Amino acid sequence: MAILKLIGETGPPLSFNADPGANLLDVLTRNGIEIYAPCGGNGTCGKCRIRTRNQGIVLACQHTITGDEEIILPSALEASILEFQHNHTFKYPVNPGECTQLSESPYGVAIDIGTTTIVLYFFDFSRESLVYISSILNPQQKYGADVISRINHCIQDAGGLATLHSELIRAINHQIRRFLSEHGLEEKDIVKVTFTGNTTMLHFLLKEDARSIAFAPYQPGFTQEQHRTGAELELASHNHAFIKVLPSISGYVGADIVAGLAALKPEDQIKTYLFIDLGTNGELALVTPDRHLCCATAAGPAFEAANISCGMAAVKGAISGYTEKGYQTIADVPPLGLCGSGLMDVISVLLDAGSISPTGELEQDFVIAPAADSGSGEAIRLTPADVRELQLAKAAVAAGISILLKSAGIDAASVDAVYLAGGFGNYIKKESAIRTGLLDQSFFEKIFPIGNASGTGALVALKSADFDSRVNSVLEQMQYIELSSDPDFITEYAMNMSF
Ligand code: FES
Incomplete structure (x- = not known):
């Protein structure tokens, strides 16, 4: 008999017995654990993925239990991103060539x-x-x-x-x-x-x-x-x-970006949308009924927290959320560092508290987790330089969005949806994105995290040669704007610098 230990977003871990050789999705379902499995366990949709301690990410419907296993269940947010991805991705019959x-x-x-x-x-x-x-x-x-x-x-x-x-x-x-x-x-x-x-x-x-x-x-x-x-x-x-x-x-x-945009199938009523991928660089696209525009901002890796003093990737142990009541870490373990979404949250809370000024001054380091509580034995802090790093990055992205909107001759209120691709988009709180000035207030109800859109596009391209026509249509319609030679960019950048 194997023992499965389930670690969820909330509550204490659960354990139960399972027969070696049993299918993981079956065992979870029988024990009342709901996993999003839209293809009914056929292994075609890729949405039933969960993380195991020993083997990393597996598809629950394709995974056979061989022995004791620790399983980290997807959070409600991750499950909703997978559902969204499934419902908003172009589907083709398998035709690899x-x-x-x-x-x-x-x-x-x-x-x-x-x-x-x-x-x-x-x-x-x-x-x-x-x-x-x-x-x-x-x-x-x-x-x-x-x-x-x-x-x-x-x-x-x-x-x-x-x-x-x-x-x-x-x-x-x-x-x-x-x-x-x-x-x-x-x-x-x-x-x-x-x-x-x-x-x-x-x-x-x-x-x-x-x-x-x-x-x-x-x-x-x-x-x-x-x-x-x-x-x-x-x-x-x-x-x-x-x-x-x-x-x-x-x-x-x-x-x-090409693959993510080509694979994305917005709902029929969405006519004008922004596609934002904030990875190590900030890549942006605006699609309207008349124009398809894109640009890249030199945002640097602040959103992946790479240049942040206690920064780390959005993996286990990263502080991914923060309120005035405290922090949350990925996989609910003692904190090891701060990922991009946690960074945005901490800065939002400190802005509300007046500890960071609208121009971005933080007088001294702010301790997010003292050494005694951290998983590394060292305090996790936010420094004045960290605030500056994020300030420059968010100003670059906000300016890029402004230039795209201006070039299309529309305002922020005309945007029907804002799709956030990439890991950062999964964890970011809308409130913090708006409080820090990364995104416009009018986007609040229109923000949808879409997970790894690039990976989704690569998979659709693998499965079907029919995807080529979608990719070609993105390439034909998209017009690239080089921000460094846009006469308004520096002004927009400066105007978006304050919080
Ligand atoms: S349920 Fe679709 S891949 Fe597992």
Whole structure:
């Protein structure tokens, strides 16, 4: 008999017995634990994912219990994001192309390469089922938190590009090989791989020179869709596997935005919407019935808390929420640091209390969690420099939104929906986004977190070649605005600086 320990958002952990060999979704459902499973456990929707202590993210409907397991249940918010994603994603019949003839058990992998995190979705083409999702930290982080630091590494070190490329391939291959060995498969069974990510990451992936992205006019080496074979990219796959790298728009509006926008299916009544991806950079798009506009803001990694003194990614132990009553951490464990949403909350509370002035002055460090309470034994604090970091980032994003609205000739009130993509969007409180001035007050009722839109797009592209026409229509309609050469940007930036 195996023991399942369930850790939820609230209340003490629950434990119950389960037979080894039983299906996890069945066991959870039988014990009254509701997991969002819109495809009825067929493994096609990918929405029943939960986190296990030993194996990371698994699909409950595809997971067999083999022994004792600790399971972190999705929060109500995460469940609602998954539901939203499911209902607002274009659906196509599975039609991956001729590559499935390369193996009798053909599998594919959709990979979203973020500056901070890499997510891999493993898809079984025979059963038309998503079988596994893995998420790892980008191993290039040791060369810098943001794309500019990593490009600088390539400028300063002649072998830098080769190093960044091989770090990526090694990490991806490690995940693929782990999946193959756990599922009794061979490398030749991986017949298709799709990639999304920001433009710089995709240059590193293909070992293409990315240096021009760092300097005006920020032209990338390529933006068009790229094709390779498994052998050319030295992937742990069939030598002739079809490798597809989705297209980008510019040096700072990458395939992550193209894929996310193409996969997003807003409700019929939504005619005008903003798509905001606040990852290591801030990428923004505005879609109206007449214009499709996009831009990128040099927001820096403040929203992922990379340059914050006690900052950390939105993973277990991060303070992800804060009120005057105290903090909440991800997975409800003692705090280890502060992620982007926690940072926004703390600053909002201190603004309301008058401890941070409207111009952003904080007189001394504010202790969020004393050393005695923290998981690391060190106090978690907010410094005046942290406040400044967020202030610059939020001003850049708010100015970018203003420029998009002005260019489209509309005001904020005309926007029907604001879709927040990326991990930061999952946890951010609308109140804090508005209190800090990141988003306009009029957006309050219109904000929808949509999770990893880029990963969703990569998966749709893996499953179906029919998605190409959606991607092409995004590319054809989207007009890129280079903020650094927009005459109004500096004024808008300065006007959005105060809280
Ligand atoms: S319920 Fe759809 S993938 Fe598990």
